Amino acid sequence: MSDIKRNIEAVRSNLKEDVLLVAVTKTHSPDEINEAIDCGVTDIGENKVQEILDKYDKVKPVRWHMIGHLQTNKVKYIIDKVVLIHSVDSLKLAKEINKRAAAAGKIMDILIQVNAAHEESKWGIDPALTGDLIGEILENCPNVRIKGLMSVAPYSDDPDEIRPYFAEVRKLYDKYGAMENEMVDFEYLSMGMTHDYITAMEEGSNLVRVGTAIFGARVY
Ligand SMILES: *Cc1c(COP(=O)(O)O)cnc(C)c1O
16 A cells, blocks of 8 residues: 555544545645545645646646635636635735636635734734624625634644644634624634644544645655
């Protein structure tokens, strides 16, 4: 059995039912990605627009997720390629997505990225501003549908250090997911990477973004 196949089976064996595995393919080749798809991976995540464009035609049919910071001037390149943008953290970005989605005649699904630990080095909005941003998007962006929340926890090997951040985002997810609006249609709580996806899942994540545990260490 190949490493990728064995790794995917190992990750899957740790996942609860109904948790979506998004295989994070950044820096990895179309061949590696296609191998993962052959092993049943249905969803892949990239954090750079350029990598999506470079690989798009070389990869078998699969659902592409944009999981990294997205500059407004690059939205147009991926609007017809990805099924979900995980990293919306400003009205400016949401408006650009709205504009491009409208031009393409579609509704774009997004997640709001929350910076639960208030880390300066990380993208995402202050958790306290989540409700405001959702309200502004509803008012200004009729072609954007908010499907949930995404968060990246601080790096730590100690689950008890990061658990509270996941729990805080989970609370926001429950709160805003209860809104009665057809454009706030929560389905995904995107939390957890290779080193912390088990903890994230224990705190309610239903979408994990796993790269290293599937493809091995990245070489940049
Ligand atoms: C790279 C990346 C991941 C996956 O990280 P691993 O530690 O390799 O599992 C998950 N989420 C985001 C936003 C990333 O950029």
